[in-house]
Amino acid sequence: MTDLPPPAPQETTRFPCPNCGADYRFAPKQAKLVCDHCGHEEATEQGDRDAAIAELDFKAALAEQLPAAEMVETRASSCPNCAAHVVFEGDTHATECPFCATPVVVDTGTHRQIKPRAVLPFQLAERTAHDAMNTWLGKLWFAPNGLADYARKGRKMNGVYVPYWTYDADTKSRYQGERGTVYYVTETVMRDGKPEQRQVQKIRWRPAAGRVKRWFDDVLVLASRALPKRYTDALQPWDLSKLEPYSPEFLAGFQAEGYSVELQDGYDEARAHMDAVIRRDVAFDIGGDRQRIHHISTAVNDVTFKHILLPVWMAAYKYRGKTYRFVVNGQTGRVQGERPYSAIKIAIAVTLGLLAAAAIGYIIAQNQ
Template sequence: MTDQGFQQASVASATYPCGGCGARLEFAPGSTSMRCPYCGFTQEIAAGDREIHEIAIENLATLPRKPVGSIGAYVYVCQRCAARSESNETATLCQFCGSPLVIDPAATGQIVPEGVLPFGLDRSAVRDAVRKWTSSRWFAPKALKKVTETESMKSTYVPHWTFDSRTFSGYDGERGDHYWVTESYTDSEGKQQTRQVQKTRWHRASGNVDRVFDDVLVPGSSVLPPKKVDDLAPWPLDAAQPFQQEFLAGHFALRYDLEPESGFEEAKNRMAPVIAEDVRRDIGGDEQRIHHVNTQHNNVTFKLMLLPLWIATFLYAGRSWQILVNGMTGEIQGERPYSKLKIFFAVVAALIVIGVIGFLVAGHGGHHHTGTTTRH
């Protein structure tokens, strides 16, 4: 069977008809059930027999890529920003730039997630969080308030790789110990003075440190700004569930474009500063110099996880602006425009205040001068 044929079969199997009115059920954030958006009928998501497994990195080459249809019913590609996403919707808009989406007939298979962190915040809770965030932005234009409107909010599962590793690092460096010496000097009046001056005595240092890393997260998609996605942490991964399609019903699922091999290289980069701190502690002393660190990674495992984000996109001044909300904790990261008009009025108001203060100071100074003349 061809990939396209498999996807067509998956589309039929990924629908969840409502037992009350026949419409389509959607996963209800903050619950363990699917709910009909029309009649309110709910249906519990049956616990499957799957478990979240860690995959040994050495087995990656033999790991079969599963059809995309097993993650989302439809695969879309945006003709404007090139974002690829998945959804059970048959027609929709890009949640990143708002352009109409086109079904991608050449979608290839990808690794199926081991786990999914279901949405904990529904649309209403996210609107409240964003409303508080927007109201706290100084000099924000009125358009920023529109991101709280229903049609601008998209619930999207974003792929993340997690990596576990037991590291063993050998290092070479130097340990610096402070000591004090008394120095003499001549001050501005030509007098001899003494002072205590800190010096550092350096000694060569070498050794080994080891650490166990657990669930080092690496965003699997480059569509969203990695720094902003990272700043949405922490993620309560202990609340993750074994992957089931039901958790995706009615929501988007972004495809990963970072392969796990590249993801592991990024994970190493994220582990390196932690290892460097371990080395500094091991060297000890008052200061440390690290010349070289050689790290071996052992017992490396990984898995693909889907993490929940609410994405708000709005247009202002001819460009798209984006706000990201952690779908579990409500943490917000995003871009924001500045209202030139508000800034202008703020500057004018500040100049008026400065002018009034200057006038009062000048008046007070003139009065004081008159009093002095009178006393004379």
Template sequence: MSQTQYPCSNCGANVEFAPGTTVLKCPYCGAETPLAPTGRHIREHSYAEFAGLPRKPISALAPHAFTCQGCGAVTQSDKISDRCQFCGAPLVADVSPADQVVPEGVLPFVVDRSALREALKGWASSRWFAPNSLKKVTAAESSHSTYLPHWTYDARTVSNYWGERGDHYWVSETYTENGETKTRQVQKTRWRPASGVVSRDFDDVLITGTTRVTTQHLDKLEPWPLPESEPYRPEYLAGHDTLRYDVEPENGLETAKARMAPVIEQDCRDDIGGDEQRVQQVQTQYGDVTFKLMLLPVWIACYLHAGHTYNIMVNGRTAEVVGERPYSAAKITLAIVAALLLITAIVVAIAMSK
């Protein structure tokens, strides 16, 4: 397997992509190497053509075997980019379209360690009833920058639906209350069959391409500024981890269709009209389906408290922070006691005023 390392033209050390810039920077002497434009463009790929190609499942691929050009050590990893386990030099694999889907685009890191520290500091300070040790997470030294694989899907959909339209109307109803006859207006609904056809074009439906990160948290980092993405080039990966996808494109497409379904159903309801709608069946045809593999930047931090590990993720473009947090039993207890004392004081004050 071939790989790429980028030596510094000044001191010979390995350079890394500097977040928020368009240069590779040496972490030792500070020398910078500008990234010249490649002239490439991000393209969508026909899913129908891809589905007809012979290929191995991603799970059958062997780990990358990196040979560090600096110290000569051999490192095995299933990541596209990693660091040498011995000298820490950044390593980037040359991915082959014969083995796996090659990334089409990358959203380069903008948030550097300094901005990460500020984001984590703001997040930690806003956590009510968090233990004081949570402030340790703001150090950010234990955090690592990682590009996470995501699939995007485009599709032209045409959906036939069957359901019912409900229109409200009012009737007068008499009733007896305390021996007195009264009249009131009661809402009723008149239902009638409804059917039709709706169409919608979907663009860049984003699906996580890795099972190594909790989707529940990763989804909260959205929206991603995908229009700011750059055509894939391995230089953006230097100095950052990059996970190889383990969600096959076929599975990603099924998840994308599940994301499209509620949007299509709402289109059906809008088309039915009326005051209420019942959508009983929807049959959707997907045309001109295209897809691509994108790499999105995430800072990942781990925080240990009371023997439990909490995961925190930071959007590498927007500095949005999401993750788990512990609670301080002592702070919660003090808050409850303070609240009880305040209530007692108010009750005493009211009693004395009488």
């Protein structure tokens, strides 16, 4: 088991300290830019929070009619290993993927992307996130012994701002279905040659139709293909009321991934979530003991969106040639990740279980 090498420093957003010229980093505890070399601190600019939550028009974006100020030209490449959208800054032409440490070389030309509208600053320091990961690792059953060593001696975690889309929409739905009412009847059956009564459940179905409406606010969709979605989804909830207007200062000392899930694809995923919620609303509106839904027709209006960056601490290591990754919510400390299993520990546990079962069987047999 080995640690993966840390990502190349060229990927980190840098701000020079005016006192000594060393790099600032954004310190989550102080919520300030801090110079580790001379100790100088500088407050981040306080933006208009309303601007952070302001939405952009979805149809205008699809028609490429967003204001020029909302777009940015980037130099980026997709990681050949994990598909992360690696953004290159300055004159950098090669680096390592911040998610899996695979070497990545910049493509020729530039890519036009929608700017981040808001950022959720890191609120947990690296040490706190590392402690949370160590606690999580310590609770894993049947993990290789090397995991404990990694938890105790592993290198620092990597702070990455991960791209997300949020979608708002106003929906109005018409439906047709049936409302079921449960009732019971008494039937007489023969058992062992004798008549016996029993209660039998029946359902009386009646037509049902109506309308439901719902306003969806900030339906969150991961805009990265670099991390397993089942883990990033499990990092929720995020308190999006803490979003700040996007400023590069929040990225000082951290890394940020460009989005690799396009706006339309993200909306398709958000729409699937909306449809599931609407279906539950329809079932509730039908009422009764059981529901059948035959048809739902939904009109979706006033669709808006934001491109936001959310904070994630990450660590990765290799075990028997496979990379395993851990992610920690940089706001709440919630941990998710991949893990290997120790075949030896599982075999020992199975053997002990069989021995215990055999011993219990022997004792029972002796007492009969």
